[in-house]
Amino acid sequence: MALTKLVQLENFRKRSGSETSVAKVLSYSYASPLLSSPLLSSPQVFNCTQLDDLLEVYYLSPLYALEFCLGFPGNLLVVIGYVVCLQEWRSINIYLFNLAVSDLLFLCTLPRLSWLYANGQKETSPYACIIRRIISxxxxxxxxxxxxxxxxxxxxxxxxxxxxxxxxxxxRPKVAMAVAGLSWLAINIQVAPLIVLMFQDMQKAINSSRCTDFASLSGDTNSFGYSMGLTLTGYVLPFLGLCLSSYNIARLLKVQDAALQRRTTSYKRPLRVVTAAAAMFLVLYSPYHVMRNVRIASRQEWSGMELCTRMYIEGLYILTRPIAFLHSVINPVFYFLMGDQFRELLFAKFRQLLRKTGRQRGAT
Incomplete structure (x- = not known):
């Protein structure tokens, strides 16, 4: 029994990246009357240390598979629709097309992630772990x-x-293309330090067959400081930009309504859509970023958190991850609502294909 507990706690220490010794953790475990009980010690360790494994198998794996099944067809339809249907590309089409391509590439990684979590994140070779890092x-x-x-x-x-x-x-479309290119460059510069963290973590766990996510990486780089900076520049500032755009659109529409008493409701649709987008990112992204930073902070030496506290924090962090990535499933709705005549062109193309198919069947 003691040997089993020792192995479980050692595995947790390696996965959590903590420098806390096994002896120190064991001293805490046996100091508690509840944990020192021969009858209750094993269930307590299991309930605490195996929480993340249970969530990964029974929560992350099926939800990632579901998000792929729901999001992939919609984003693929949008990408094909833009390429086939649009004759004249405007600035908003360029932004939405880049957004759809980003979502489509991400959704293609979900089957692999789903399979990985269903099998305990075990990789059979370093090359497979590198693929896991690329997916991350x-x-x-x-x-x-x-x-x-x-x-x-x-x-x-x-x-x-x-x-x-x-x-x-x-x-202008050319300006929109330049803005899109600079945006991709800025995003990759923001995420580039993650590559350094990944290589440092791989060097520390060179004999491990388990590939961890961002919040579980360990290395010489200050992961907590980087995560906070990424949260600020990658999420908080763009979210404030969305809120500012919503405010400016609302203010402009109010001025126009005062000047022109008769205003069609189509002018107010962008306000509703932009406000809905801001609300979506607030609801989906905020829990993930809060728990990611709390999770990384809990792994630091200065946190002084106990074993089970860190495991519960990791469990809450796992719960927020599929929620954050729901945006890839919801985004196609915005493509249809905000694209200039995109919905009409796509439906016209479908009707044309149906008529062509009907004529071919009639001829045979």
Whole structure:
């Protein structure tokens, strides 16, 4: 029994990245009357240390598979629709297309993640672990590219309301392409330090077959400081940009309504869509970023947290991860609501294909 507990606690210490010795953890465990009981010690250790494993198998794996099944067809349809249907690309189409491509690439990684978590994250070779690290990189690039491109979409809608004739230079397609390219560059620069953390973690756990996520990486780089900085630049600032765009659109529509008593409701649709996008990112992203930073902080020496406290924090962090990535499933709704005539063109293409198929069947 004691040997089993020793092995379990040692495995936890390696996975959590803590420098706390096994002897110190054992001294805490046996100091508690509840844990020192021969009857209750084993269930207590299991309930505490195995919580994350249970969540990964029975929560992360099925939810990632479900998100792939729901999100992949919609984003694929949008990407194909933009390529096939659009004759004239406007600035908003460029932003939405980049957003759809980002979501589609991320969704392609979910089957692998689902299988990985269903099998205990065990990898059979270092090369497989490198693939897992690449998936994690794509995951974070998608996380921050989604909200950033949604900011440019909201800015585009504000400028279109203010300049209906599209005479503003930011509404030009070439400028939008340049903005999209610079956005991808900025996002990759933001996420690049994660590569350093990944290699440092791989060097420390060179004999391990388990590949951990961002919040469980251990290395010489200050992961907590980097996570806080990434939260600020990748999430908080773009979210404030979304809120500012919503406010400016609302203020502009109010001025226009006062000047023109008869205003069609179509002008107010961008306000509702941008506000809905801001609410979506607030609800989906905030719990993830809060718990990611708390999870990383709990692994630091200065936190002084006990074994089970850290495990419960990790469990809460695991719960927020699929919620954060739901944006890839919801985003196609915004493509249909905000794309200029995209929905009409896509439906027209479908009707054309159906008529062509019907004629072919009639001919045979």
């Amino acid at each position: 990189y794509f995951l974070h690039v998608n996380l921050y590219s989604s909200i950033l491109f949604m900011v440019w979409v909201s800015v585009d809608r504000f400028l279109l309301i203010r300049h209906p004739t599209r005479n503003h230079f930011l509404l």
